[in-house]
Amino acid sequence: MWEFIYFMQYFLTQEGEKYLQIGLPEKRLVEYLEKNGSVEIEIAEKEIEDLSIALLWAKKKGLVEIKFNKIVLLKKPESFPEEEALRKIKEGRESEVSDDLIKILLQRNLIEKIKYEHLEELKGKEISVLSSELIKSGFWREVKIKKYSADIPPAEVFSGKIHPYVKIIKEVKEFLISLGFKEAKGPLVEINFWNCDALFMPSDHPAREIHDIFFVGKEGKIKEKEIWENVKKVHESKWGYWDEKLARKLILRSHCTAISARELAKCKELPVKIFAIDRVFRPDTIDAKHFIEFEQCEGIVADENLNFRHLLGYLKEIAKIFGSKEVKFKPSYFPFTEPSVEMYVKIEKLGWIEAGGAGIFREEVTNPLGIKVPVLAWGLGLGRLAMLKMNIDDIRYLYSDDLKWLREK
């Protein structure tokens, strides 16, 4: 039947297509009234799609009237010629449709006239762009469509993308959330107290000196007076001294364990499972392996009756982030945990690599914070993980300023 289509002058608009499918609005209204009797406008509005259009045409055709806010059916016509006309036009039999009906359909914006004039000029010619009108009219059969070579490289197009490092961080987060960990946040500028003292690091610990922590030159205000006193006591009894002034100093957070300490201090209900992935700062020489900022991933689990085997259990689970089923543990040392563990995972081609540190918080850490149950704590080498996954060997690429690299990554 393509020859009919060829001569077509009209085609259905979106609205036309819709009514052809679900029926004209006035038809649907009449059928509804016939079935349910007179009905209030408010109700009809909910039941009948495009009620205002339906009322407009049904009243115009004298099919319904409105009495006391109710729509009343006056008569039911034998047929709805517009609907029949739409079907014919759709099927390419527009010659069977009367001019009057065409006019009504155009008026109701159910059909559109195809503009033929310029199409005629294209007959037999080669075109590069296939227009919407060429397709609607079927005239595309009368033109040649220019051939493109599939093997010519296209002009560059760059899609928007999430940073690959952010993507990896998101994957890790999703994994931890699936294990029941809730994400916590803390301030980038931290009070030394939360970063070190609350973690039982002695005032003169080497990792607290200016070459390991950035100082901000001001003192913070401690709100938790009771915890402050508790920490003071534990330092004075176990280390023999405590530098309160140092504890008050503001610094840039040097590890996310500061967030864990704050969370434990806030903790009201057990069990607790918390993680943090956030920026930390350490003075260092800036080269391919070191930068002064990086992300850390830390987590804690606090509950009654937790033990060392449970710590290893979580580590074995977390090792999956590295894509490793095998995991190995080694004794280690952190000032705030005992026992302390280092975790190694097996990575294809690289073998065993250090993946993170963990331990059970010392009572010297938990008691001053008011926590009376074991707290398992672990941390991951997130930078290492990201560099592995992104296949880079320069840590500075994590905060890369190379757009070409980002676009290609």
Next chain:
Amino acid sequence: MAKGEIMPAVTFNKMDLLNLIGKKLKDEEIEEIVNSFKSNVEEITNEEIKVELTADRIDMFTVEGFARAIKGLMGIKLNEIKIHDSKITVFKEDVPVRPFIACAIVKNIKMNDLLIKSLMNAQEILHETIGRKRKRVAIGLHDFDKIRGKIFYKGVSRNEKFIPLGEKEEMSLIDVLAKTEKGKKYGNLIIEANKWPVFMDEEGIFSFPPILNSERTKITENTKNIFIDVTGTDKDLVKKILNILILSFSERGCKIEGVKIKGKREEYTPEWVEKSLEIEKDYFTKILGKEFKESEIEKLLKRMGYKTFFEKDKIIVLVPPYRIDVFSKIDIAEDLAIAFGYNNFEPELPNVFTIGEIHPIEKISDEIREVLVGFGFQEIVRPALTNSEKQFRKMLVEEKETIRIENPVSESYTQLRVWLLPDLMEFLSKNTKEPYPQKIFEIGDVVLPDKNEETLSKNVRKVALAVASSGSYFAEVKRIALEIAKRLNIEISFEDYKHPSFIDGRCGKIIHEKKEIGFFGEINPEVLENFKVYIPVAALEMELNPNPRE
């Protein structure tokens, strides 16, 4: 978790180590045993073994202590260490700048190069780590046979003289500080005090802690007996460090003699006492999640150097005097786990039911990422540290209060950023050879000073974006602001705005509940010049947590 620790790396002579252990071991065997402690083997050559140690096990910093730990773990019988009496008294006066001392005498030393070297290494690492660069503790070793008559520890005038180690002429103490290498390095520890600490005998000063020993009593290959002085500012630590040295010498087969220290009170050093810890019977099971039989506990703890006794409902553990890291029973539990082998425990996931959740600010950040990627933007991630040149001057903005660091390592990173846009501009300036249009965004925290906060500052999560392209993107950027607001579920409105970084008349303020939460517009060509970006840039910056407490 933070490494948070300086891991001292030490190199031991391999032959010396194996002789001390008393057993031939292959390199792989050494490595396996060493790695089952907290320490790590870094390298083994024919002559040397380099290990990374942890800061807690000070007793393993010396080759003798290290060998003893290995012997224990291998089940080799350990020597009993006994202290004899020397009948020597050190008369101690009040020296406020360095009030605490501990001394001992070591007899029957068979001096050789290896021993001299290991003694030097031990002193150096103890000074640098636990001694906190000699501040808390400093060690002096002297040829005991060169000391004449009574020994005194006292504070003297800076004009007193002696011949310091390595010098030929007498020098005053003040000259030692001014002219010798050690004096310059450690002088600050005592310089402000009125009286400076010295050890003296009939012939005068023979030790000037924590700076230098004397030439007269220096250790040579002919030294047979040694006088040890440990001085410091920490009463317990001087004694503990002396114990570490006692451990070393006695592992070498020397005889150790104690010394009476007579000041206001009388003391006897070394204080060689085994600390006794009482531990509940079920404690190890509770902490480690595994049942151990009594015989097993005894055997495993013996390998870590402890003596164990079992009473009706408790375990008594005696801690060797050189294990200065052991505070409480948890430390014993860890050593039990180490002796058993961490990898011999069966990991178990406990049944701790909690509901995981992303932080709201991260959730909203992810949603905005999605919006901007949809608009064709490439995400970038930049350091939070920056400098005022970038943050203010290049952006033509007046300098504001920021969080500055006192000890920056580079001029590029001296303060925390208070807005993101300068970093986007810098990013564009680094990529002028890349095809345009360039559409980039960053979502990150800035830190704003805030006197009301306990840290005198607060994190603010922001988004910033920039379009570098010919043509005007003013309207598009405004459109994106609306889309972001829709995702944040907030109402925003716009107002004309004068901002020096933007072209006058092409900048708008973004307002939410009468508060400015951001701005957008076309970047001032002078800013573009400053960054050497020679293409129009439209940009936007806005807060992502405008209602942080809701």
